[in-house]
Amino acid sequence: MKDYNLKQTFFNIINMKLFNVYPLFNITPIKGKDVYIYDENNIEYLDLYGGHAVISIGHSHPEYVENINRQVSKLGFYSNSIQNPLQVELADKIAELSGCDDYQLFLCNSGAEANENALKLASFHNNKKKVIAFKNGFHGRTSAAVAVTDNSKIIAPINAQQEVELITFGNLGAVEQVLRNNDVCAVIIETIQGVGGLDESTAEFYQGLSKLCKTHDAILIADEVQSGFGRTGDFFAFQKHHIEPDIISMAKGMGNGFPIGGILIHSKIKASFGLLGTTFGGNHVACVASLSVLKVLEDEALMDNVKVISKYVLDNVKNISKIKMIKGRGLMLGLEFDFPIAELRKTLIHKHRIFTGSSKNPNLLRILPPLTIQKKHMDVFFEALKLEL
Numbered sequence: 001m002k003d004y005n006l007k008q009t010f011f012n013i014i015n016m017k018l019f020n021v022y023p024l025f026n027i028t029p030i031k032g033k034d035v036y037i038y039d040e041n042n043i044e045y046l047d048l049y050g051g052h053a054v055i056s057i058g059h060s061h062p063e064y065v066e067n068i069n070r071q072v073s074k075l076g077f078y079s080n081s082i083q084n085p086l087q088v089e090l091a092d093k094i095a096e097l098s099g100c101d102d103y104q105l106f107l108c109n110s111g112a113e114a115n116e117n118a119l120k121l122a123s124f125h126n127n128k129k130k131v132i133a134f135k136n137g138f139h140g141r142t143s144a145a146v147a148v149t150d151n152s153k154i155i156a157p158i159n160a161q162q163e164v165e166l167i168t169f170g171n172l173g174a175v176e177q178v179l180r181n182n183d184v185c186a187v188i189i190e191t192i193q194g195v196g197g198l199d200e201s202t203a204e205f206y207q208g209l210s211k212l213c214k215t216h217d218a219i220l221i222a223d224e225v226q227s228g229f230g231r232t233g234d235f236f237a238f239q240k241h242h243i244e245p246d247i248i249s250m251a252k253g254m255g256n257g258f259p260i261g262g263i264l265i266h267s268k269i270k271a272s273f274g275l276l277g278t279t280f281g282g283n284h285v286a287c288v289a290s291l292s293v294l295k296v297l298e299d300e301a302l303m304d305n306v307k308v309i310s311k312y313v314l315d316n317v318k319n320i321s322k323i324k325m326i327k328g329r330g331l332m333l334g335l336e337f338d339f340p341i342a343e344l345r346k347t348l349i350h351k352h353r354i355f356t357g358s359s360k361n362p363n364l365l366r367i368l369p370p371l372t373i374q375k376k377h378m379d380v381f382f383e384a385l386k387l388e389l
């Protein structure tokens with residue numbers, strides 16, 4: 001009987017299945033170097049997807065690897081009950097590089113968590129609870145973050161109790177009408193919609209939104225989880241439109257793959273002990289990962305590189321007749337074809353060894369490479385496109 005139980009236990013362990021929520025490409029990357037990843041047979045893939053806009057300074061950047069190694073061998077983690085000068089250094093460096101210096105930093109572990117904390121903080125601040133979000137927006141999968149995401153398939157009944165008004169992207173009049181009821185705690189917006197398909201509205205819209213939020217005492221949350229940390233050529237995408245959001249959420253490129261997220265909170269919002277909190281957020285290794293990202297971003301002038309390469313892509317793809325429109329900015333680009341791109345994307349991966357991204361728009365191919373990418377890498381992509389179209 002005992003023997004049987006042991007065997008049964010062993011059997012169960014070796015048969016444990018992964019919870020099957022991800023449709024997977026049959027590729028197993030085991031190492032990465034700058035803009036390339038390599039599978040177990042050492043086959044090289046060009047990464048124009050950046051692991052979903054996460055890889056900012058290139059895979060396994062030597063300085064990043066060295067700094068993380070050094071930190072983890074010294075002190076990997078301690079709780080948020082002690083002094084952690086790395087958090088202070090990170091706040092200063094973000095302020096310096098972004099120019100957003102009238103803000104306070106709170107660190108967490110992911111994009112959803114950043115938005116969750118942003119929404120909670122807005123509600124604490126003005127004691128209201130309705131949120132305005134936009135159609136086709138994506139803000140993550142935690143409770144409030146998923147409730148303000150425009151995808152009913154990922155909103156469980158437990159999340160559906162939030163009061164959310166989903167408004168057409170760019171419709172300022174509709175925003176004003178809802179704000180007039182004076183029950184909105186926050187308006188959350190991606191300046192450029194990532195998952196939704198790279199749409200961006202006009203400066204008039206973002207500026208109008210900012211003004212309306214001030215008039216109606218609602219917190220404006222800029223979700224920069226995907227577009228932040230230099231991906232558009234500006235540190236944050238909203239900066240092109242000269243607005244000053246009350247809260248800015250960040251994640252993805254912030255840690256170049258090391259899990260870290262955060263919010264920048266305008267100084268008008270006051271902190272109190274216990275208002276927000278996390279066990280892992282802002283740990284020593286995460287801070288070093290993000291500080292290394294910022295150092296490389298600055299030393300290698302990567303935001304300038306983003307602008308150069310972005311222009312190069314636009315110049316090279318504008319004459320491809322099957323591309324109807326080029327969306328997005330910097331290295332957060334979408335090529336909209338006149339046909340669904342699912343097969344093209346598979347061909348790019350399996351035949352040309354090039355990773356690209358998709359979006360909610362079935363005709364849109366997303367280009368989200370590491371910000372270190374060079375013209376010669378993009379040429380390989382243009383050649384592949386020419387061959388396949």
Ligand SMILES: Cc1ncc(COP(=O)(O)O)c(C=O)c1O
Pocket residue numbers: 110111112113115138139140141190194195223224225226227251252
């Ligand atoms: C704009 C935006 N916000 C939030 C998130 C959620 O981030 P995470 O997956 O780290 O929770 C994403 C993820 O794709 C995103 O693109």
